[in-house]
Amino acid sequence: MRRIESLLGILLWLPPAATLAAQDAALRLPDSHAEGRELDIDWPQMADRDVIYADDLQGPAYTTGEMLSRRMAVLQMSSATTRLTGFSMRGLGSASFNNGMESSVGLYADGVYLGRQSLFQADLGDVERIEVLRGPQGTLYGKNSSAGVVHVINRAPQWRAGAAVQAHLGEYGQQYYGGHVTGPLLDKVLAGRLTFYQRQRDGSIDNRHGGGKENDEDRDGLRGQLLWRPGDRLQLRLLAEHARERERCCAFPYVDASRASRASAAFIGYPLPRIDPGSREVAIDGLNRSDVVQRAMTLHADYRFEDGYRLASITGWRDWDYALQLDMDGIDLDIASQGGQHLKHDQLSQEFRLTGQLNQQLTFIAGYHGLYQRMEANGWMRTGPQAADWFAAGIAAGAGLSPEMINDAILDGAGSTLSSRQQATTHALYGQLDWQWTPQLVVSAGLRLSNERKQGSTRRRLDLPELPDDSLSQQIGPGLREAVLGRPASHRESLRDRHASGHLELIRQLDAALQARLRLASSYKAGGINAEPTGQLVEPVFAAERASGVEFELRRRLSQGRGVVGLTLYQTQVRDYQAITYDPGSLLNRQRNNLMNIGKVRSRGVELDSRWLAAPDLSLHLALAWNDSRYRDVENAPCPPGSAGLFCDLSGKRLFNAPQWNLATGLEQLWSLPAGLEWHAGGNYHWRSGYDGTLERGVGSEIGARGLLDLYSGIARPGRWQTSLLLHNALNKDYISSIYALTGSGDYGAAMGAPRTWSLRLRIDL
Secondary structure, three states: OHHHHHHHHHHHHOOOOOOOOOOOOOOOOOOOOOOOOOOOOOOOOOOHHHEEEHHHHHOOOOOOHHHHHHHOOOEEEEEOOOOOEEEEEOOEEEOOOOOOOOOOEEEEEOOEEOOOHHHOOOOOOOEEEEEEEEOOEOOOOOOOEOOEEEEEEEOOOOOOOEEEEEEEEEOOOEEEEEEEEEEEEEOOOEEEEEEEEEEEEOOOEEEOOOOOEEOOEEEEEEEEEEEEOOOOOEEEEEEEEEEEEEEOOOOOOEEEOOHHHHHHHHHHOOOOOOOOHHHOEEOOOOOOEEEEEEEEEEEEEEEEOOOOOEEEEEEEEEEEEEEEEOOOOOOOOOOOOEEEEEEEEEEEEEEEEEEEEOOOOEEEEEEEEEEEEEEEEEEEEEOOOOHHHHHOHHHHOOOOOOHHHOOHHHOOOOEEEEEEEEEEEEEEEEEEEEEEEEOOEEEEEEEEEEEEEEEEEEEEEEEOOOOOOOHHHHHHHHHHHHHHHOOOEEEEEEEEEEEEEEEEEEEEEOOOOEEEEEEEEEEEEOOEEOOOOOOOOOOOEEOOEEEEEEEEEEEEEOHHHOEEEEEEEEEEEEEOOEEEEEEOOOOOOOEEEEEEEOOEEEEEEEEEEEEEEEEOOEEEEEEEEEEEEEEEEOOOEEOOOOOOOOEEOOOOOEOOOOOOEEEEEEEEEEEEOHHHOEEEEEEEEEEEOOEEOOOOOOOOOEEOOEEEEEEEEEEEEOOOEEEEEEEEOOOOOOOEEEEEEOOOOOOEEEEEOOOOEEEEEEEEEO
């Protein structure tokens, strides 16, 4: 509490900014029916703390989602693989291990809700702005979000001709080429924009089996747009996108090996890879490769009525296709060197939003949102000639057996396939009313009514060759096969959710510079159907996650428009928290991929956000967040591997993927040079404290504290060209970006962050 009181004292002692507004100036709700900066489109306008414009990202070249999270203290993104992309905000988030799980952080692109976290766009090089809303949300966008919202708004076609190309070249084979061309196609009626990018980088993980590098990067994308204004009242914008990734992926250096793996390795005389993720070494004899294709079409229509009302329509279609070939055992033994997945996600959404002003005091938003999603998943695994020795080690050593006595054919060539299908339909009505009660006080109320239906089926099949006829194989073979591969299973389920959520917000202008805001909000994340087989201890269907939150903010604008400082206190409580737990069906090869509700969690904290001009050409930003996210009433969480039981009581423990402290700060200096040139230099620093990387809190799943420094400097002729030298991870920190549970037995691998990397960027505006 002393920290909070001190921060409040600093904030309230800041000098008033009388030049910004008169004492009796009318207050407007910052997220009401305002217009976008470049487009005359009815986007909700956010407070300045929630918006990052493209110029804020281009200096240090923060052009990916993971890099974006370095700029925002409240946001965290992990991406062990494209499929396992996960976002969290204020300590609340969700992973993508199970294909039946939705995101706790609502993700949007140009107004279209993204049904999977993996759909978040790979390149942020041609965006106008990124909006980050914190806490439960439900009435400004078409889908409920229990933790917050991240909305990427790409640059629209312009009515003046222009083009730009840029290239980044750097260490580790880093190559990036991108650009755009825009301008009128039919004077004052039709404009277009074409954007492209291609990104490549060599892998940074050494494969000691046969040499070579793992975890490279190879991505490209194309976006075309048309903007049509047939008259003064109607505007239509059409976007078509195609993106592809073809990468060697998913190699995770060992962080910790389970007791079972160490015993198996000792039994067959195999030296496990180094337990040192900083060595960036793996030993994989199979092929790890992913191929991802995403296609999208979006149509915006915006119409102004004579009375000032506006009707907006957003229609979106997206198709995501993911193919993965994977060495399932992660080492250079043929235990399960062959496996993979093929996932398809299709979605179609439609949103209508009517906004207007009823009188001088009342404005409103009313909308409908519909979403249809279809998912197909097919996974497979085949065990090899060394699987029987590996998995039988636990019983063989005690029985005096040697690897030579165990017939490899017990498991050699055995396999399992998993197929699942799901469909989901969402309909929602929402509205928001903003009341200018007095010139200094605004009251906002919102309500959302949702109806969601889901249907799904899952089936696991086994392919078992004939069991060898020797007595030992006949004795241990059936049990060993079941323990490794599980049993055939299938289930078909349906689910229906009806929910009401909303918010009440009061904003008070205390003086010309100081504003106070109090917000109460509720939201939810829909329930779902496990896309994996479940045992007797896990239900195939899990319930919706319900969130309720309170937030209080003080915000002061500095004199002469030199900046803004805000302090926020918040608390969010989530009931029926959705979490990943074990699949108990395969005892020796347990996977952490079942979903269930595990009770209550709570997130609370304090956030300080500031941006200011310390001098006419020196800008700074500082964001500091303290978060205390804990399990409140959780008695059925998965136990750490090696525990006697399957479920444990985590009540009072800190949430996983929830650092207690986050800091994001940076500065940029400009110098004017002769001949219209400009020199710029700056740096950004992001620090976060350590936290548990997985819910079950196994040994080796901890992620340590780390601080990352990015530096850049360059020279430019504004509006013509720019060249910059960039240094990411300038201190060359070996850090873990996320933890991946290789098995449910306690083997953990690390998704390593990129090492120190130099690059040179050249941009030319044509």
